[in-house]
Amino acid sequence: MRAKRIAAVGIAAAVAAALAGCGSGRTDEAGSGAGLVVGTTDKIFSLDPAAAYDNGSLLVENQIYSYLLNFAPGDTTPKPDAAEKCEFTTPTVYTCKIKSGLKFANGNPLTAKSVKFSFDRMVKINDPHGPASLLGNLEKTDLIDDLTVAFTLKVANDQTFPTILPTQAGPIVDELSLPADKVATDDEVVKAKGYSGPYTISSYDKNKLVEYQANPDYQGILGTPKNTTVSTKYYATSDNLKLDLQNGAIDVGYRSFTPTDIDSLRADSKVKVTDGPGGELRYVVFNMNTMPGDTPEQKLAVRKAFASSIDREALAAGVYKGTYQPAFGYVPQGMAGSAEPLKELYGAKPDKAAAAKFLADAGVTAPVTLNLQYNPDHYGSSSSEEYAAVKSQLEASGLFKVNLQSTEWVTYQRERASDGYPMYQFGWFPDFPDADNYLTPFFGPNNFLQSHFENPGINAQLTAEATESDPVKRTEMLKKVQTDLAQNFLPTLPLLSGKQVAVSKPGVNGVDQTLDGSFKFRFTVLSK
Numbered sequence: 001m002r003a004k005r006i007a008a009v010g011i012a013a014a015v016a017a018a019l020a021g022c023g024s025g026r027t028d029e030a031g032s033g034a035g036l037v038v039g040t041t042d043k044i045f046s047l048d049p050a051a052a053y054d055n056g057s058l059l060v061e062n063q064i065y066s067y068l069l070n071f072a073p074g075d076t077t078p079k080p081d082a083a084e085k086c087e088f089t090t091p092t093v094y095t096c097k098i099k100s101g102l103k104f105a106n107g108n109p110l111t112a113k114s115v116k117f118s119f120d121r122m123v124k125i126n127d128p129h130g131p132a133s134l135l136g137n138l139e140k141t142d143l144i145d146d147l148t149v150a151f152t153l154k155v156a157n158d159q160t161f162p163t164i165l166p167t168q169a170g171p172i173v174d175e176l177s178l179p180a181d182k183v184a185t186d187d188e189v190v191k192a193k194g195y196s197g198p199y200t201i202s203s204y205d206k207n208k209l210v211e212y213q214a215n216p217d218y219q220g221i222l223g224t225p226k227n228t229t230v231s232t233k234y235y236a237t238s239d240n241l242k243l244d245l246q247n248g249a250i251d252v253g254y255r256s257f258t259p260t261d262i263d264s265l266r267a268d269s270k271v272k273v274t275d276g277p278g279g280e281l282r283y284v285v286f287n288m289n290t291m292p293g294d295t296p297e298q299k300l301a302v303r304k305a306f307a308s309s310i311d312r313e314a315l316a317a318g319v320y321k322g323t324y325q326p327a328f329g330y331v332p333q334g335m336a337g338s339a340e341p342l343k344e345l346y347g348a349k350p351d352k353a354a355a356a357k358f359l360a361d362a363g364v365t366a367p368v369t370l371n372l373q374y375n376p377d378h379y380g381s382s383s384s385e386e387y388a389a390v391k392s393q394l395e396a397s398g399l400f401k402v403n404l405q406s407t408e409w410v411t412y413q414r415e416r417a418s419d420g421y422p423m424y425q426f427g428w429f430p431d432f433p434d435a436d437n438y439l440t441p442f443f444g445p446n447n448f449l450q451s452h453f454e455n456p457g458i459n460a461q462l463t464a465e466a467t468e469s470d471p472v473k474r475t476e477m478l479k480k481v482q483t484d485l486a487q488n489f490l491p492t493l494p495l496l497s498g499k500q501v502a503v504s505k506p507g508v509n510g511v512d513q514t515l516d517g518s519f520k521f522r523f524t525v526l527s528k
Contacts, residue, residue, distance in 0.1 A: 035229030036508070036528055039241045039250040043207050043234070043377070043409055045129065047189040048178070049171040050122050053131040053448060054378075054413075055255065055429055056207075058168055059232070062520050063199040063212055064105075065171035068096050068115065069162060071518035072221045073510075073525045076433045078166050081220040082110065082196070084147075086165070091156035092139075098147045103217055104174045105200045106193035112149045116141045117175035119151070126446075127183055128417045133446045134169040134431060137161065137466075157467040159474070160436050166518070167431035172196065198222050198524045199230065207234045212523065226510065226527035237381055245271055245503055251528055252511060253503040254521055256380035259321040265503050272508075276500030276515025278332055281428045281438065282324070282379065282386075284372075284493040288452040291422040292368050301362030303490040306370075307346040308355035309397045310390065312495055319386045320496065327494040330438050330482050336471070337435030337478030341486040342494065352397045359399060366399040373416070374425040378409040387425060390495075417450050426492075433517040435478045436466050443491060453491040458484065 042056035052061060070081035080086065086096040102110035119141045126132045139152040153161060164170065174194030178184045184192070190204045198218045203211035214228040233250060235241040238257050244250045246268060257265070266273050286303055293299030312326030325333070328340035328348070347354065359366055374387040387404055394400040407415060416424050426449070430437040440462050441448050443455075458481065465477040485491065500515045510525035 035231060036227045036252070036523070036526055037231045037233055037250040038252045038254060038523070038526075039233045039235055039244060040253070040255050041235050041238055041241055041377070041380070042255045044186070044210075045410065045413065046183065047186045048184045049118075049130070049168060049173065050125040050132070051127040051130045051183040053129060053168055059254075059521055060201075060210065061168060061171055062197075063230075063523050064195040064197045064201060065173075066102075066110075066196040066218065066220050067166050067170045067172065068098070069165040069170075070221050071166055071516075071520055073513045073522055074516050076517040078162050078432075079221050081166070081222070082115075082172055086162065089150070092153045094151045094153065094158075094161055095144070096149055096151075098149070099219060100147060102196060102219065104177070104194050104196045105215055105217070106174065106177065108174050108176050108194070110172060110174070110196050111146050112143050113146070114172055114175050115149045116143050117180065118171065118173045121173070121178070121180050122169055124181060125183060128450060129413055130183075131168040131431070131448070133441055133444070133448045134164050134167055136440070136444060136446055155463055155467055157469060159469060160432070160434055160440075160466050163432035163434055163437075166520075169431075198225050198522075202229075209233055222522055222524045225524045227523065230523045230526070236377075242503075245505060248505055251505055251508050252526065257501060257503065258380060258382050259319070259323045262323055262501060263321060270505065272504050272506070272511075274502050274504065274511045274515055276502070276512075277517045278334060278497055278499035279430050279433075279517070279519055280324075280498040280500070281327060281330075281332060281494060282496040282498070283327070283426055283428070284390075284423055284495065285416075285426045285449055285451050286423050286491060286493070287419060287421060288491065290419055292370065293362075293364065295362075298362045298364050300490065301358045301364050302368055302370075303493070304346065304358040305355040305364075305368075305397075305399055306394065307342060307490060307493055308351045308358065309394050309399065310493070310495065311350050311393050313348070314393070315386060315389055316496055319382055319389055320498070323501075324496040324498040327497040330442070330485060330492070330494060331435040331478065332438070332497040335433070335435050335438075337465075337475050339479040339482045341483040345486055350393060350397065352399070355397055355399055367401045368399065369401045369403065370394065371403045371405065371422050372424065373405050373407060373412070373421040375409055375412045376406045378412065379425065379427050383425065429519050431519075433519070436462070439478070439481060440466065443485060449492070451491060453489065455489060458489070 044056045045054045046052045066082040068083040069078035083096045084099045089095040139154045142150045177192035177194030199212040202213040210232045212230045214225040245253045316324050328343035331338040391402040391404045461481040468474040508528045513525040514522045
């Protein structure tokens with residue numbers, strides 16, 4: 001969910017004087033002072049890694065947790081963080097030796113036992129909002145000695161497993177602080193200090209203000225923080241976030257500005273707009289059980305007619321002013337293994353005749369009533385305009401009647417996971433820079449979408465590409481599985497892809513170092 005992560009993937013939050021966050025409230029341990037201030041509209045869903053698969057939670061995780069492997073700023077190759085080294089010791093066993101002398105912020109030792117506990121816990125809890133699906137190929141985690149763990153994989157030669165360790169499935173937690181079989185509350189996480197990243201939380205007011213203090217015991221790849229204190233201020237809308245940036249009240253704004261905001265800020269000499277690599281994907285998810293249609297064939301016909309009625313270019317230009325691009329495949333363009341099967345199968349522009357034929361051939365009577373849900377805060381305020389345009393495009397075909405509804409994020413997450421929405425908006429930031437991360441988490445077994453899609457043939461293709469070491473062969477396999485998904489199943493409908501954007505005031509350094517292809521925003525490199 002990273003989600004995040006969009007997935008993944010950005011959650012709007014409340015400004016300090018506005019709405020209170022769900023769950024825990026304010027926890028003060030020691031005010032950390034002003035320091036550097038980062039503003040965001042991304043809500044925190046959970047501080048417990050077992051339940052966190054979204055960008056808002058990821059922003060916090062990047063600062064307070066350590067991982068066996070992580071991405072150094074500017075690098076998309078995983079390198080040792082809490083680990084001293086990690087390697088395949090057999091085709092199905094990936095072994096990691098941990099650095100000696102590590103400890104959590106509460107003083108408890110971080111050992112191989114902590115690592116085994118963290119991964120066993122993630123898999124056992126298997127929270128519907130969490131990232132456990134990323135560990136689908138993990139058979140078991142064994143304790144070899146005090147500083148060594150061995151991950152036994154179900155399928156050999158998994159090319160993606162090392163890149164999964166730095167994701168939201170990989171934070172190391174203290175086995176003496178968190179329960180092994182249930183999700184901890186945010187207050188419990190903050191008070192326990194069972195984390196070991198470059199920062200600790202000194203004050204926590206959920207989705208209002210979080211204050212961080214540099215952790216002097218951190219020994220990982222992210223290095224010594226350039227600012228000893230950082231605060232994150234949460235905003236209900238990007239309007240106030242933008243205003244505070246322009247007034248100098250905060251130092252950095254990260255997620256989510258509207259396209260109009262970005263245009264305006266680029267022309268403002270008082271701030272600097274920094275663009276990072278793309279990777280964000282916006283799409284519609286279809287619930288295979290509850291969407292319209294009396295049979296699987298009719299449901300597929302409705303999905304295909306939907307796909308043939310959408311004008312992505314109009315969404316990109318009209319709603320997002322070119323800050324997003326049309327997406328005709330499941331993997332964004334520019335990434336190895338990307339393809340555009342949707343353009344060939346359903347057209348680059350709306351095709352009413354093709355859409356009508358899909359419905360007629362399956363015996364579906366038009367107009368089809370669609371209950372389409374979107375989220376007004378998690379993916380930016382332009383979502384309202386985006387889905388109003390989607391509704392208009394679908395109804396312009398004369399084939400659909402759209403009931404458009406919106407729900408705020410925390411409720412949205414719970415209701416869509418309990419089959420509350422027949423079709424709904426979702427978005428994704430990749431967990432790691434590989435095409436598989438746009439496929440297996442969506443369409444593999446135990447996928448995080450919980451849309452009731454699973455197919456043995458697709459599963460076999462996903463396993464095959466993930467274990468193919470020849471990059472040329474793997475690229476072709478990635479393209480083939482996307483074509484199969486688009487032509488025969490269409491479980492989701494990609495609409496748009498976008499890039500990372502952050503805005504800073506003069507004198508702030510390091511923003512360009514953290515906006516990289518790992519999609520991890522790190523406070524350690526920021527300074528002023």
